[in-house]
Amino acid sequence: MDIPGLPARRAALNLIDAVLRRGETLDQAAGAALARVRGDADRALARAIAGEVLRWKVDLDVLIDSATRQRLPDDAKPRAVLELMLAQVLRLETPAHAVIATGLPLLAGGPRRLAHGVFSTLLKGEVALPGVPTLPDAVHARWGVRADAIAAGLAVPPPLDLALRDPAQTGDWAQKLGGISLMPGHVRLPRGTAVEKLEGFREGAWWVQDLAASLPARLLGSGEGRRVLDLCAAPGGKTLQLAAAGWEVTALDISKRRLERLRENLQRTGLSAEVVQADALAWEPLLPFDAVLLDAPCTATGTCRRHPDVLHRIGPRQIGEMVDLQAALIARASDWLKSGGTLVYAVCSLEPEEGEAQARKVTLQPVPVSPAELPEGLQVTAEGWLRTDPGMLADAGGLDGFFVARWQA
Missing domain, CATH: 1.10.940.10 (NusB-like)
Structure with missing residues (x-):
């Protein structure tokens, strides 16, 4: 039965x-x-x-x-x-x-x-769980002094963040959808919202993108027709941001399946980009770019709020494999910039080997991130880098863990 x-x-x-x-x-x-x-x-x-x-x-x-x-x-x-x-x-x-x-x-x-x-x-015995999840010992050790604050950010799954095609309409969309906004171009809604049924979905007025994930593309500013390479682009949130900001975008990714989702989002939003399926370690551009956004493959431990599997399946071996790949991609991306061009490197990882340690090896001219470019409540490091984690902006619903740095050729 x-x-x-x-x-x-x-x-x-x-x-x-x-x-x-x-x-x-x-x-x-x-x-x-x-x-x-x-x-x-x-x-x-x-x-x-x-x-x-x-x-x-x-x-x-x-x-x-x-x-x-x-x-x-x-x-x-x-x-x-x-x-x-x-x-x-x-x-x-x-x-x-x-x-x-x-x-x-x-x-x-x-x-x-x-x-x-x-x-x-x-x-x-009327048992209960603690107010904050306990991290596995190895994870707590890796995340160091921020581990307890990060754990506090994992207590509940995250809210739903939307990135707007037109940041000038932020107030209107926040009111229409009954959400809050933490910076222009962003609206946050309670978790469990049925995305496809929301106003603005069919006409492509917005797309789903965690607030932290939207910050790397924002650091390139307005495109004004200049050429940008979105390296490792799928599923496409950053491509959409760059296209909406006036960049002429080349979106490259190795995954055919994930690029199909990117194309669907471009069609839904009415935005345009050149979509290229290729291995970034073998592909060569015909001309250099004004900017390259490298949201590199990583262990994705910064997404532990929505993907708690990373708490149990990521260890030194996986981190080491990603570090080698990231270093190779940074070297290639640096070579594809025009003189004076901008490189933004980002990973949705909480591991310093994938973030801070990689940034220290880049030989381009640093362009520090300014607090004015970020949501209120976020700060930059002494080096001018951005480090977010799920323990930050907790009163407003938190955000994913990211490392972001910027340089000029």
Whole structure:
């Protein structure tokens, strides 16, 4: 007999397993894990359950260990099922009877009685999660003095940020959509908003883009018909920004699938750019550019608010691989600038090896970022670089972690 809601819970369990055991991202794992889940609501539920387990895994495990005489192995299926069940009760406010009905069947042929006993013991004890997620030890060590503040920014998934095609209409769109604005060209809405149903979507008046992710392109200013290369451009938010700011944009990326999404957004917004599918390490431009925006491939640990899988699958090996690629891309991007041209380098990573350490090796003339170019409340470093993290602008809903620096050839 089919149990309503069980496919979504099974999919959530498969998502978690793909992240923890195979090192996949939630997005990579979604295709296979959600294949048998019917309906958008159940697919969204599976993603939400998996996300909350990964966000709070350290604290969920502490609760589980407090109720077992013998510690369950880290990779034991009962531990994963209990994490899933507790996340639903403590984070998604799912009724306990529904959690039990859809959780215990995941242990068919296994220790259901153990899982039921641990779950019931914890609920009777009226357990609760802390106000702030506990980071894995290795992650806390890497993020250093900012780790606790960053963790505080992970307590809830982020709001929805929109970048406007016409910044002059910021006030109008904030009022129409019932949002707030933290700087011209930006509107912030509560999370859970159905994007396609919002006013302005079909006519391309805006696109979804985290506030921090919009800052690198802003640092190039108005294009006035000059040529810019958006290197590693897909899925296209920065390409749209640059085109809207009057740049003649060449958008290059290696991914055919992601470039299709970029083309769709260009068509929806009525903006234009030359789209090139190529490997940036092999491609050569015919002419140099007035500016290059390099939003480099990275570990993406700065997106941990919306992608909590990065808390568990990123380590020294992945960081090292990205550092080598980033250095190669910086060298190529620097060679493609006109004399006096501008390079902006950005990564959505919280790892200093991918940000500050890379910037120290660039031999171009630094162009410090000014606080006047940023949302109120953000500061620049002593070197004139920008470093954001999820602990910043917390009262306004926070933002992703980014490193951004700028130079002139």
